[in-house]
Amino acid sequence: MPSLRFAPPTEVPGLAARRIAADILDGVLHKRRTLDDQLEGGAAHPGLKTLSDRDRALMRRLVATILRRLGTLGHVLSRLLDRGIPTDAPRAQSALLIGAAQILWMDVPDHAAVDLSVRLVQSDRRAAKYAGLVNAVLRRCAREGQPLIDEVEPAMLDVPPWLMARWTAHYGEATARQIAAAISHEPSLDLTVKSDSAQWATRLHGEVLPTGTVRTLLQGSVTMLPGFAEGQWWVQDAAAALPARLFGDVTGKTVVDLCAAPGGKTAQLVAAGAEVTAIDRSPGRMTRLRDNFARLGLAAATAVTDALEWQPGQQFDGVLVDAPCASTGTIRRHPDVAWLRKELDIGALTALQQRLLQKAVSLLKPGGTLVYCTCSLEPEEGEHAVASLLAAEPAMRRMPIEADEVAGLSELLNADRDLRTLPCHLPHADPRLGGLDGFYAARLVKS
Incomplete structure (x- = not known):
């Protein structure tokens, strides 16, 4: 009987783009590195060279969507997680953010978003134990995520409170809300x-x-x-x-x-x-x-x-x-x-x-x-x-x-x-x- 050959995780279509997106998110959220530094120049992520143009565009859109909607994502995930987002495994946090962003705002089938996020967690030693949690939470997100967004004002969540307070003080509440709404959209x-x-x-x-x-x-x-x-x-x-x-x-x-x-x-x-x-x-x-x-x-x-x-x-x-x-x-x-x-x-x-x-x-x-x-x-x-x-x-x-x-x-x-x-x-x-x-x-x- 011929031996069965399984493709390694890195060969699953789209997984490499999501792995690099997770690395770059970690760079911004935990290491305070700018997107520009991680995407261009000598200090750019080395994996970018291996991505096709299509995967590179997907990765950029993923990262930008998550950072643009970070407050709303935090609200949704906190409601779906009994004990909050795991803090001992950054890759588990990134996988949840990546999966939820695709389910809620991107033209990616829910099952693919869930599957690739689970694979992302399984490929990381510290995060692998959270694979079941990521799977369950993202399946709930597909069913319950949009109603959770509908109960809040997303644009207000997606601006850090200190910035919203400054804009309200200087420009007035109505204009501050208009600014928050404007920056929630992907620009031309x-x-x-x-x-x-x-x-x-x-x-x-x-x-x-x-x-x-x-x-x-x-x-x-x-x-x-x-x-x-x-x-x-x-x-x-x-x-x-x-x-x-x-x-x-x-x-x-x-x-x-x-x-x-x-x-x-x-x-x-x-x-x-x-x-x-x-x-x-x-x-x-x-x-x-x-x-x-x-x-x-x-x-x-x-x-x-x-x-x-x-x-x-x-x-x-x-x-x-x-x-x-x-x-x-x-x-x-x-x-x-x-x-x-x-x-x-x-x-x-x-x-x-x-x-x-x-x-x-x-x-x-x-x-x-x-x-x-x-x-x-x-x-x-x-x-x-x-x-x-x-x-x-x-x-x-x-x-x-x-x-x-x-x-x-x-x-x-x-x-x-x-x-x-x-x-x-x-x-x-x-x-x-x-x-x-x-x-x-x-x-x-x-x-």
């Missing part, structure tokens, strides 16, 4: 094009936003989309594309971008005719900027250095400070931010932002323009930072932004006529085609 792909937005919107099956950004729902590797290899566009959220425009006509002017990588705003300035010097302290991020510029056919002077220590021996017509920040305005695109950031982080970041602003003033010619921006919803990193600088630097004054500089969208301007975009801005009948990253930007002039 936004592109800044060199020219002819309408043509690229047609070719990429998208639409042109009032600000000129091309927005599309196309998925998969961006490197395979029309126009990428030819350098006709770059990926950039519609809100992130606004600050660089606040310099006005930069033809022939010298501009320094103090925190430049990955280079979207730098590219805008160069494409508009400025002579740009791009500064970033990270060699890896600067390599990415240079690679992007080579593809786009653009040129800028670059320096890998700490902006605070940089001594160029000259002053510039314009200085852009896209400062390191808590990044809470980008949660819709980077859902790990919600769970990696702590309220205590903001204090250290605001101190750095003030030092960068002071450095920017020293680099600016009289009559020159300083644009300060952050992708944060927190007022300390936006409105308060600029107010502190204006109080400390009598030579600096605010130049209010006019509505026609932001395509007539006056709702994007605050009371001081600085830029303040929110994730709930630009609503759309299809939530995936609506929204913006949360950005703050102010334009200041040196007298």
Whole structure:
């Protein structure tokens, strides 16, 4: 009688993608590693190279869905588990989250979601004893999960309480709820094009936003989309594309971008005719900027250095400070931010932002323009930072932004006529085609 051969667990279709998803979730939730670090660059998960494009896309969507719905998943699983999620086996926790996310929000048959999560647990020595528990809980989730979601307000559960409290205090309860609802949806792909937005919107099956950004729902590797290899566009959220425009006509002017990588705003300035010097302290991020510029056919002077220590021996017509920040305005695109950031982080970041602003003033010619921006919803990193600088630097004054500089969208301007975009801005009948990253930007002039 011929011997029977059983395929090892790693050969079960879809299991490798889920195993890597579990590793990356563990990296975010237990080791405080960002998604970007685990998905790209030299420190990326080594298993990514072995995945097909389809499995890689599935893995990314799995991780993003879980992080976007983490509060709701915690509520559902806590109701289905008598003793809570096992804490002595991270793989059991990940398997429950992965299985439940597929059952509740993804187009995966319930039986496949359950089976693959059980296999995921069985392949881990510490978690194997929980295989029966995972099986039972996920079967109950398929029957009872949706009613458990219906009894709560999911968007409110999926934002850490400290963040919701801050947004409610600064923007009001109604707007805070709208922000929470907006970041619960998977976002579109936004592109800044060199020219002819309408043509690229047609070719990429998208639409042109009032600000000129091309927005599309196309998925998969961006490197395979029309126009990428030819350098006709770059990926950039519609809100992130606004600050660089606040310099006005930069033809022939010298501009320094103090925190430049990955280079979207730098590219805008160069494409508009400025002579740009791009500064970033990270060699890896600067390599990415240079690679992007080579593809786009653009040129800028670059320096890998700490902006605070940089001594160029000259002053510039314009200085852009896209400062390191808590990044809470980008949660819709980077859902790990919600769970990696702590309220205590903001204090250290605001101190750095003030030092960068002071450095920017020293680099600016009289009559020159300083644009300060952050992708944060927190007022300390936006409105308060600029107010502190204006109080400390009598030579600096605010130049209010006019509505026609932001395509007539006056709702994007605050009371001081600085830029303040929110994730709930630009609503759309299809939530995936609506929204913006949360950005703050102010334009200041040196007298």
